[in-house]
Amino acid sequence: MSLLKVTNLTKKFGTFTALDKVNLEVNKGExxxxxGPNGAGKSTTIRVLLGILKATDGDVKLFDKDAxxxxxEIHRRxxxxxxxxxxxxNLTGGEVIDLFxxxxxxxxxxxxxxxxxxxxxxxxxxxxxxxxxxxxKVALIAAFSSDADLYxxxxxxxxxxxxxxxxxxxxxxxxxxxxxxxxxxxxxxSEVEKLCDxxxxxxxxTIIETGTLNELRHLTxxxxxxxxxxxIEKLAELKGMHxxxxxxxxxxxxxxxxxxxxxxxxxxxxxxxxxxxxxxTLEDLFMRHYEGTEKVDVSGAGGAQ
Amino acid sequence: MANNSFVxxxxxxxxxxxxxxFRISLWLVGLTFFTLIVPVAYTGLYENQQERDAxxxxxxxPAMIAMVGPGNIENYxxxxxxxxxxxxITAVVVGIMSILLLTRHTRADExxxxxxxxxxxxxxxxxxxxxxxxxxxxxxxxxxxxxGFGLYALGIESMDLxxxxxxxxxxxxxxxxxxxxxxxxxxxxxxxxGTIGWSIAILLFTYLFRAITDVxxxxxxxxxxxxxxxxxxxxxxxxxxxxxxxxGVSVLLFILANYLHAIRDLERSFLPSKPGRRTATRFLQSPxxxxxxxxxxxxxAWAVGIFLIGISYxxxxxxxETFFEGNExxxxxxxxxEGGSITEQFIPMLLIVxxxxxxxxxxMAMNKLRGEEKKxxxxxxxxxxxxxxxxxxxxxxxxxxxxxVMVSLSAIGLWSAGTAVMEEGLEFxxxxxxxxxxxxxxxxxxxxxxxxxxxxxxxTTLVWLELFYSFIVLYLGGLMQFPEWVGKLSPFDYIPQxxxxxxxxxxxxMLTVIAIVLMVIGFIGFNKRDID
Numbered sequence: 047m048s049l050l051k052v053t054n055l056t057k058k059f060g061t062f063t064a065l066d067k068v069n070l071e072v073n074k075g076e077x078x079x080x081x082g083p084n085g086a087g088k089s090t091t092i093r094v095l096l097g098i099l100k101a102t103d104g105d106v107k108l109f110d111k112d113a114x115x116x117x118x119e120i121h122r123r124x125x126x127x128x129x130x131x132x133x134x135x136n137l138t139g140g141e142v143i144d145l146f147x148x149x150x151x152x153x154x155x156x157x158x159x160x161x162x163x164x165x166x167x168x169x170x171x172x173x174x175x176x177x178x179x180x181x182x183k184v185a186l187i188a189a190f191s192s193d194a195d196l197y198x199x200x201x202x203x204x205x206x207x208x209x210x211x212x213x214x215x216x217x218x219x220x221x222x223x224x225x226x227x228x229x230x231x232x233x234x235x236s237e238v239e240k241l242c243d244x245x246x247x248x249x250x251x252t253i254i255e256t257g258t259l260n261e262l263r264h265l266t267x268x269x270x271x272x273x274x275x276x277x278i279e280k281l282a283e284l285k286g287m288h289x290x291x292x293x294x295x296x297x298x299x300x301x302x303x304x305x306x307x308x309x310x311x312x313x314x315x316x317x318x319x320x321x322x323x324x325x326x327t328l329e330d331l332f333m334r335h336y337e338g339t340e341k342v343d344v345s346g347a348g349g350a351q
Numbered sequence: 352m353a354n355n356s357f358v359x360x361x362x363x364x365x366x367x368x369x370x371x372x373f374r375i376s377l378w379l380v381g382l383t384f385f386t387l388i389v390p391v392a393y394t395g396l397y398e399n400q401q402e403r404d405a406x407x408x409x410x411x412x413p414a415m416i417a418m419v420g421p422g423n424i425e426n427y428x429x430x431x432x433x434x435x436x437x438x439x440i441t442a443v444v445v446g447i448m449s450i451l452l453l454t455r456h457t458r459a460d461e462x463x464x465x466x467x468x469x470x471x472x473x474x475x476x477x478x479x480x481x482x483x484x485x486x487x488x489x490x491x492x493x494x495x496x497x498x499g500f501g502l503y504a505l506g507i508e509s510m511d512l513x514x515x516x517x518x519x520x521x522x523x524x525x526x527x528x529x530x531x532x533x534x535x536x537x538x539x540x541x542x543x544x545g546t547i548g549w550s551i552a553i554l555l556f557t558y559l560f561r562a563i564t565d566v567x568x569x570x571x572x573x574x575x576x577x578x579x580x581x582x583x584x585x586x587x588x589x590x591x592x593x594x595x596x597x598x599g600v601s602v603l604l605f606i607l608a609n610y611l612h613a614i615r616d617l618e619r620s621f622l623p624s625k626p627g628r629r630t631a632t633r634f635l636q637s638p639x640x641x642x643x644x645x646x647x648x649x650x651x652a653w654a655v656g657i658f659l660i661g662i663s664y665x666x667x668x669x670x671x672e673t674f675f676e677g678n679e680x681x682x683x684x685x686x687x688x689e690g691g692s693i694t695e696q697f698i699p700m701l702l703i704v705x706x707x708x709x710x711x712x713x714x715m716a717m718n719k720l721r722g723e724e725k726k727x728x729x730x731x732x733x734x735x736x737x738x739x740x741x742x743x744x745x746x747x748x749x750x751x752x753x754x755x756v757m758v759s760l761s762a763i764g765l766w767s768a769g770t771a772v773m774e775e776g777l778e779f780x781x782x783x784x785x786x787x788x789x790x791x792x793x794x795x796x797x798x799x800x801x802x803x804x805x806x807x808x809x810x811t812t813l814v815w816l817e818l819f820y821s822f823i824v825l826y827l828g829g830l831m832q833f834p835e836w837v838g839k840l841s842p843f844d845y846i847p848q849x850x851x852x853x854x855x856x857x858x859x860x861m862l863t864v865i866a867i868v869l870m871v872i873g874f875i876g877f878n879k880r881d882i883d
Contacts, residue, residue: 144631170626
């Protein structure tokens with residue numbers, strides 16, 4: 047069942063097209079990663095989802111309701127953490143949390159206290175004294191102590207330290223266990239990789255890739271380090287080989303994942319002494335999409351033999 | 352250490368000057384304009400000594416002395432009159448200028464983390480503080496010289512060079528002194544709001560202290576810095592002593608600020624900040640509760656201010672007759688006609704001015720919504736179960752109530768002081784009713800603000816222009832003889848001038864309807880547009 051469905055969303059500011067035919071679908075119980083560089087349109091998309099910006103064209107539905115006209119109904123079931131958390135300098139963190147939770151509707155006092163302790167926030171301080179990380183904690187505590195069905199988190203950890211990031215991840219896993227859905231926009235790839243079931247990559251207002259992590263890995267390469275008894279011959283002539291390099295530990299190269307089988311067959315003829323492989327990271331995926339000009343089949347020019 | 356603490360002060364001084372060049376120019380031009388326009392107007396209004404003496408009589412009551420200080424009634428030349436009626440009030444404005452300008456580059460920049468950036472560069476620990484002090488000192492000296500020579504250049508007989516320079520020096524000295532006060536509070540208070548708040552409190556306290564002592568025992572006024580300003584007796588006795596005291600105390604305050612700055616850590620303060628509430632009260636937990644909470648302090652300050660303005664206008668009503676007798680220009684300005692007492696005909700003019708002033712806080716309350724939008728804080732509310740209508744509705748209700756309270760307070764202030772000084776007293780229902788008849792015009796102004804917020808959010812400040820226009824047209828309208836349509840562009844012009852004119856219920860209803868229509872259109876626009 048899809049909680050959130052965006053079809054051909056286009057948003058223009060004057061003549062500038064910020065979003066061009068964006069499609070997204072988040073199902074119940076899914077943690078959905080939404081990644082892209084700054085200015086790609088992540089926050090614009092999210093603000094359309096929340097009915098803060100009006101779509102120029104396309105269909106945006108949350109819980110089968112229109113994001114613009116049914117905004118208030120929808121927001122009763124949504125918890126949101128903005129990327130840039132600006133708070134009222136003369137209110138305390140505790141006051142802001144209560145205000146936020148109350149404005150959504152439900153209230154969970156015990157959860158609030160537990161989270162304040164977990165995130166190590168002093169709620170009696172005025173917001174003007176909070177650092178970026180602390181302001182983010184306020185928004186996160188307010189979001190996590192709400193009983194929502196969909197959590198929309200816009201780069202929620204950009205100001206948190208690693209310890210707090212850990213706690214954030216625990217909270218997201220908690221939500222997942224409860225069958226809640228999360229839309230997590232981020233450019234911290236390791237985080238998305240750890241948390242998300244599905245990923246959409248946006249660049250210059252267009253979604254350039256969507257799918258599960260496994261599906262996307264098809265598009266990427268595996269890093270191999272191999273040491274053989276005899277020197278490997280004709281490696282560079284194989285399909286899908288990249289960045290072949292002779293190192294002290296052996297031969298290092300990248301191979302397109304779908305060519306893995308034939309490459310392994312070829313190498314095994316030369317007597318493998320040692321082999322190490324590293325899984326493709328989202329990082330690679332990301333880089334390949336953002337290095338717009340890079341071609342997929344640039345073969346390793348610095349050949350082995 | 353000492354020689355390292357001031358590295359690059361000169362460079363930072365130029366930097367601050369560059370940042371604030373428009374702001375500073377505006378203050379200087381504005382203050383100079385108002386300083387120079389008054390004696391020119393006085394020479395037009397009071398053509399001979401006899402007329403000035405008549406004016407002097409009206410100044411000889413405790414209320415006026417409390418307001419503007421003592422003056423030499425025996426020698427009431429144009430110069431003495433200007434210094435008596437204008438110097439103190441201008442000095443207060445100069446004090447406010449100093450407080451605002453200096454806070455920007457002391458505690459406010461520190462709060463925003465800018466001083467941290469500058470400190471990380473090879474600059475001295477005290478450089479930025481002293482750069483901002485140098486800038487404000489430069490502004491004070493410039494103000495003293497420009498107004499001093501400017502007044503002399505007017506070529507008015509009783510305004511000689513020494514008196515003019517003394518007048519300017521008193522203004523400049525006040526600027527320096529309150530720069531010193533602000534510099535010290537920038538070290539003591541933790542926030543820029545606190546700094547401004549404490550400094551303004553000191554300014555008000557010195558003003559009130561002087562008001563009380565001027566009436567009761569003038570010698571005690573020597574304790575108040577604003578007392579020193581009036582004790583210069585410019586254009587009369589020309590005492591320079593108070594100027595030296597002003598400068599001396601300023602230097603001491605500058606040194607104290609430097610000392611405090613040197614012994615404290617960055618972003619720390621001496622006045623401890625007490626921990627705030629751990630949880631929100633029930634009151635805060637709604638959009639309108641939040642709006643009230645954010646504006647509470649400002650609204651209370653405005654309410655007190657508006658009430659005091661009402662009282663001060665009311666306190667002059669007693670001497671009206673003496674004041675106006677035989678002064679043609681004044682009669683023209685206030686469009687006095689034969690029949691009816693002068694006081695009764697003067698009241699509508701006071702009411703217009705008070706109504707326009709009472710419109711300022713409700714418009715600020717309404718435009719706060721735009722301020723919140725610009726600071727990206729509306730999405731916290733709209734991202735939750737709050738509709739745009741409910742959000743804007745809260746601000747509109749707050750603004751309308753605010754306007755009602757302000758108009759009421761101005762009327763109550765005017766009545767209570769007026770009835771005390773007038774022999775025959777004033778009827779409360781007449782004054783209150785007449786004031787309230789301006790409320791529909793206030794509503795139209797609020798409506799305009801709502802409309803702009805809905806459809807032209809980038810131009811919400813235009814409503815201030817309309818208010819300023821209303822003030823110019825109605826206050827100076829009689830004098831300038833504008834054609835009739837000029838006035839019709841302001842909602843205030845349609846209000847019948849009670850008590851000299853009859854109440855026209857139809858006009859009031861029409862204005863209210865226009866206000867409601869503007870608001871409804873504004874709501875529609877706000878519901879349709881993107882939030883920035």
